[in-house]
Amino acid sequence: xxxxxxxxxxxxxxxxxxxxxxxxxxxxxxxxxxxxxxxxxxxxxxxxxxxxxxxxxxxxxxxxxxxxxxxxxxxxxxxxxxxxxxxxxxxxxxxxxxxxxxxxxxxxxxxxxxxxxxxxxxxxxxxxxxxxxxxxxxxxxxxxxx
Numbered sequence: 001x002x003x004x005x006x007x008x009x010x011x012x013x014x015x016x017x018x019x020x021x022x023x024x025x026x027x028x029x030x031x032x033x034x035x036x037x038x039x040x041x042x043x044x045x046x047x048x049x050x051x052x053x054x055x056x057x058x059x060x061x062x063x064x065x066x067x068x069x070x071x072x073x074x075x076x077x078x079x080x081x082x083x084x085x086x087x088x089x090x091x092x093x094x095x096x097x098x099x100x101x102x103x104x105x106x107x108x109x110x111x112x113x114x115x116x117x118x119x120x121x122x123x124x125x126x127x128x129x130x131x132x133x134x135x136x137x138x139x140x141x142x143x144x145x146x
Contacts, residue, residue, distance in 0.1 A: 029107025037109035
């Protein structure tokens with residue numbers, strides 16, 4: 001199971017335990033999340049603003065995702081889906097975002113920070129971006145690239 005699938009599985013398990021519908025992976029959301037994760041790794045900072053100070057709505061439009069609702073969680077932690085999930089679970093505003101009942105789709109991005117090499121195991125150098133959304137219309141771009 002890859003990191004994206006593992007993270008979505010953890011989130012969906014929690015959503016189901018709270019009587020929420022599970023989220024489905026969306027390729028456009030994965031694209032936007034991946035670009036944001038890489039941007040954060042490049043600037044070595046967690047930020048809800050992308051290149052050129054682009055806000056989430058701008059980044060989703062650039063990815064071709066038309067939405068009714070959208071939210072974003074960010075993390076810098078070890079390369080483990082469980083670690084990112086646990087950080088968000090333990091933070092009331094981030095947990096609320098993951099469990100928001102109107103969200104139906106999700107995208108995940110993770111990028112390696114600049115200090116990670118094969119010879120190091122730095123604990124907090126992976127940047128995670130989770131984008132949740134509700135599309136304006138049903139159907140569309142399912143799944144994320146592996």
